[in-house]
Amino acid sequence: MTIPKLLTHPAAGFGSAALLLFAAAPLLLTDFRLGLLAKYLCIAIVAVGICLAWGRGGLLTLGQGLFFGLGGYAMAMHLKLADAGPGELPDFMVLYGATGELPWWWRPFESPLFALAATVLLPMAVAAVIGTLVFRRRVKGAYFAILSQALAAAFALWLIGRQATTGGTNGLTDIQGFFGYDLNDPVNQRTVYFVIAAALLAVAAGVRQLIHSRYGELLVAVRDSEERVRFLGYDPARVKLVAYVVAAGAAGLAGALFVPAVGIISPALIGIVPSIEFVIGAAVGGRASLVGAILGAIAVMWAKTTLSEEFPGAWTYFQGLLFVVALAFLPGGLASLVRKARERRSAAPDDAEDVPGAGADAAPAPVPASAKKPEGVTA
Amino acid sequence: MSRYFPRRVAAPAVALSAAMVLSACGAKTDTGSSTAKGVEADTSGDTVKVGLLNSLSGTMAISEVTVRDSIRLAIDEINADGGVLGKKIRPVGEDGASDWPTFAEKAGKLIKEDRVVATFGCWTSASRKAVKPVFEKSRSLLFYPVQYEGLEQSPYIFYAGATTNQQIVPALDYLKSQGKKSIYLVGSDYVFPRTANKVIKAYAKANGMKVLGEDYAPLGSTEFSTIANKVKAAKADAVFNTLNGDSNVAFFKEYKSAGLTAPKMPVVSVSIAEEEVKSIGPQYLKDQLTSWNYYQTTKGAKNTAFVKAYKAKYGKDKPTSDPMEAAYTSVHLWKAMVEKAKSFDPEKVKAAADGVTYAAPEGEVTVDGPTQHIHKTARIGRIGADGLIEQIWDSGKPIEPDPYLKGYDWASGLS
Numbered sequence: 001m002t003i004p005k006l007l008t009h010p011a012a013g014f015g016s017a018a019l020l021l022f023a024a025a026p027l028l029l030t031d032f033r034l035g036l037l038a039k040y041l042c043i044a045i046v047a048v049g050i051c052l053a054w055g056r057g058g059l060l061t062l063g064q065g066l067f068f069g070l071g072g073y074a075m076a077m078h079l080k081l082a083d084a085g086p087g088e089l090p091d092f093m094v095l096y097g098a099t100g101e102l103p104w105w106w107r108p109f110e111s112p113l114f115a116l117a118a119t120v121l122l123p124m125a126v127a128a129v130i131g132t133l134v135f136r137r138r139v140k141g142a143y144f145a146i147l148s149q150a151l152a153a154a155f156a157l158w159l160i161g162r163q164a165t166t167g168g169t170n171g172l173t174d175i176q177g178f179f180g181y182d183l184n185d186p187v188n189q190r191t192v193y194f195v196i197a198a199a200l201l202a203v204a205a206g207v208r209q210l211i212h213s214r215y216g217e218l219l220v221a222v223r224d225s226e227e228r229v230r231f232l233g234y235d236p237a238r239v240k241l242v243a244y245v246v247a248a249g250a251a252g253l254a255g256a257l258f259v260p261a262v263g264i265i266s267p268a269l270i271g272i273v274p275s276i277e278f279v280i281g282a283a284v285g286g287r288a289s290l291v292g293a294i295l296g297a298i299a300v301m302w303a304k305t306t307l308s309e310e311f312p313g314a315w316t317y318f319q320g321l322l323f324v325v326a327l328a329f330l331p332g333g334l335a336s337l338v339r340k341a342r343e344r345r346s347a348a349p350d351d352a353e354d355v356p357g358a359g360a361d362a363a364p365a366p367v368p369a370s371a372k373k374p375e376g377v378t379a
Numbered sequence: 380m381s382r383y384f385p386r387r388v389a390a391p392a393v394a395l396s397a398a399m400v401l402s403a404c405g406a407k408t409d410t411g412s413s414t415a416k417g418v419e420a421d422t423s424g425d426t427v428k429v430g431l432l433n434s435l436s437g438t439m440a441i442s443e444v445t446v447r448d449s450i451r452l453a454i455d456e457i458n459a460d461g462g463v464l465g466k467k468i469r470p471v472g473e474d475g476a477s478d479w480p481t482f483a484e485k486a487g488k489l490i491k492e493d494r495v496v497a498t499f500g501c502w503t504s505a506s507r508k509a510v511k512p513v514f515e516k517s518r519s520l521l522f523y524p525v526q527y528e529g530l531e532q533s534p535y536i537f538y539a540g541a542t543t544n545q546q547i548v549p550a551l552d553y554l555k556s557q558g559k560k561s562i563y564l565v566g567s568d569y570v571f572p573r574t575a576n577k578v579i580k581a582y583a584k585a586n587g588m589k590v591l592g593e594d595y596a597p598l599g600s601t602e603f604s605t606i607a608n609k610v611k612a613a614k615a616d617a618v619f620n621t622l623n624g625d626s627n628v629a630f631f632k633e634y635k636s637a638g639l640t641a642p643k644m645p646v647v648s649v650s651i652a653e654e655e656v657k658s659i660g661p662q663y664l665k666d667q668l669t670s671w672n673y674y675q676t677t678k679g680a681k682n683t684a685f686v687k688a689y690k691a692k693y694g695k696d697k698p699t700s701d702p703m704e705a706a707y708t709s710v711h712l713w714k715a716m717v718e719k720a721k722s723f724d725p726e727k728v729k730a731a732a733d734g735v736t737y738a739a740p741e742g743e744v745t746v747d748g749p750t751q752h753i754h755k756t757a758r759i760g761r762i763g764a765d766g767l768i769e770q771i772w773d774s775g776k777p778i779e780p781d782p783y784l785k786g787y788d789w790a791s792g793l794s
């Protein structure tokens with residue numbers, strides 16, 4: 001089997017991804033590098049959601065930091081409370097002058113079950129409320145992008161302003177344990193990595209099913225011609241809402257897993273800049289393709305680390321250049337390269353059902369709509 | 380699912396991952412038998428690596444690059460002098476990018492991949508809080524060069540800058556001695572200003588001073604017309620400024636255009652040193668006050684030599700400042716500690732730290748072993764038209780560090 005075939009056959013794709021993540025990476029990488037990979041995989045989980053909402057649904061979600069943050073803080077709040085022990089306040093609250101009692105909205109997070117559920121359900125609930133309001137009013141395109149970004153920025157500012165109860169700019173740091181396991185132990189750090197890798201595969205598989213279902217087709221139809229879908233008797237608002245809520249859930253899960261992997265969640269990770277970075281990873285890889293979005297997110301994070309280690313003085317220029325080149329010459333992302341190569345090989349493409357071009361409410365950027373035949377670019 | 384994920388692929392994959400996960404169960408938190416050990420630094424060769432962790436990009440770069448420069452100057456001097464314990468020092472630089480999680484990542488890289496013997500750097504308290512657990516878990520040493528808000532004492536950090544009782548409290552004492560009865564607090568929205576202002580409010584309450592207002596602007600914000608107008612309307616006797624970075628430029632321009640001047644309502648700043656004066660423009664800052672432990676104009680042969688060496692290396696127009704001096708001093712203090720301990724081992728260095736002295740540009744400094752802070756002289760300065768800061772008051776002798784303000788009754792509720 002040739003490499004492209006291996007990558008493109010879905011079952012083989014999943015198998016080789018699992019092999020890479022569960023066997024090759026832990027054997028080849030040092031503990032430190034494996035820890036970094038765990039972090040990249042978290043960002044890839046966000047990218048899976050963006051692939052669905054933006055790549056498939058045309059919703060430019062420039063504010064995924066909000067959901068990433070909700071999930072991350074939900075997890076970190078529980079872990080901080082567990083570190084402090086029953087009846088005690090987390091260390092930063094004592095330091096920044098919260099007096100006596102735990103704030104009421106911290107209390108439920110003492111329960112591990114509530115916290116775990118909240119990491120995914122809280123972002124989904126928030127997305128459901130925002131989405132219902134926004135999509136019913138037919139807010140779309142750039143307005144939707146600006147709105148979602150404003151919400152992420154507002155959340156970050158809200159957290160910064162409440163130092164005594166949220167840790168302020170510092171965020172929640174110095175997390176020692178993960179459900180009873182000591183995070184100082186490299187063996188447990190490895191376990192966290194495996195959990196994250198498994199979560200990525202599971203989320204990717206779930207979203208893949210969604211993309212290939214009837215709903216997935218409807219979502220692409222809404223992206224490309226919302227009015228026509230409405231005339232056919234469907235409610236586009238509801239279709240978009242599902243994609244938005246699922247993407248929020250993925251971002252929340254990613255945020256929650258990020259906390260034990262990296263040991264910090266802070267407003268610096270959820271404001272405007274990180275929210276844009278989430279999207280850039282997916283865009284560079286190819287936002288409409290699941291594999292593209294995942295590999296793009298990992299590649300961009302990896303490039304960021306490597307460039308900044310190699311050229312600590314000038315790496316930001318290289319990173320900027322990378323984005324410009326990728327978006328200017330490969331608007332469909334790296335995934336479009338693979339597709340082009342395949343199309344060249346099989347002269348008769350069977351992608352007739354494809355809808356080229358973006359719909360009315362897709363991104364303002366030139367859109368290649370790599371909404372290809374599913375088996376082609378997803379794994 | 381099975382259509383896309385056939386059993387023959389799924390079964391081995393699931394078995395494999397289950398095996399990996401099961402084999403990967405480490406120590407529990409409650410057993411108290413953590414297998415986590417520190418990361419051993421590499422001291423086998425003729426050289427030892429030290430980490431330099433500063434922001435070379437982002438909003439803090441303007442300040443942190445100068446700190447990196449002075450750390451390099453100190454390393455060059457030590458290497459020219461034969462190194463430490465016969466080994467030359469090789470600096471490994473990383474960019475914290477003004478982003479706290481990046482600081483944590485890079486700290487991990489320096490300790491675990493480069494296996495440095497010590498790390499010098501960080502500026503904002505948020506970056507220090509982000510790397511603190513990394514250094515503690517790996518049992519590696521960080522030398523932090525900037526004044527900060529106190530209330531911290533990590534076993535693996537040496538604090539070479541001032542804590543509150545060596546900078547903020549003396550500044551308040553000075554204002555009080557000048558008959559200032561009311562103050563207005565302006566700061567950037569992050570941990571240092573918020574915590575510093577808590578200390579200031581406690582001091583004011585105990586000393587009969589009125590705090591007429593307290594405003595925060597996001598880091599990097601340049602919108603200050605509202606704040607300047609509020610300050611003007613409040614008619615305070617003085618302003619206590621804990622703004623950081625670029626925001627100071629906008630604040631002082633608005634302050635001046637609101638018709639406020641140093642004789643009318645002086646501003647005492649604790650984050651504006653010579654480098655920042657240069658970028659804000661001395662015309663906006665003339666006669667305003669600062670509180671630090673060192674100025675370029677500080678008297679002494681040691682400082683004359685330091686300023687000369689710095690300008691020779693980096694350019695005649697480059698001023699020296701308190702954080703730069705503290706960073707420079709911290710490298711020399713580390714060398715003195717290592718030589719006293721006769722080892723690079725962090726535990727031995729810590730054990731040897733108490734009482735180590737160094738004739739620094741700011742005067743002789745002494746390490747306080749229990750707190751891992753440094754005895755420093757407080758100095759109030761006035762900004763001149765030439766951009767340099769002239770000392771108008773000092774504490775006379777080095778002040779003992781008291782990060783938790785245990786020696787002050789009014790501060791009893793703070794920690």
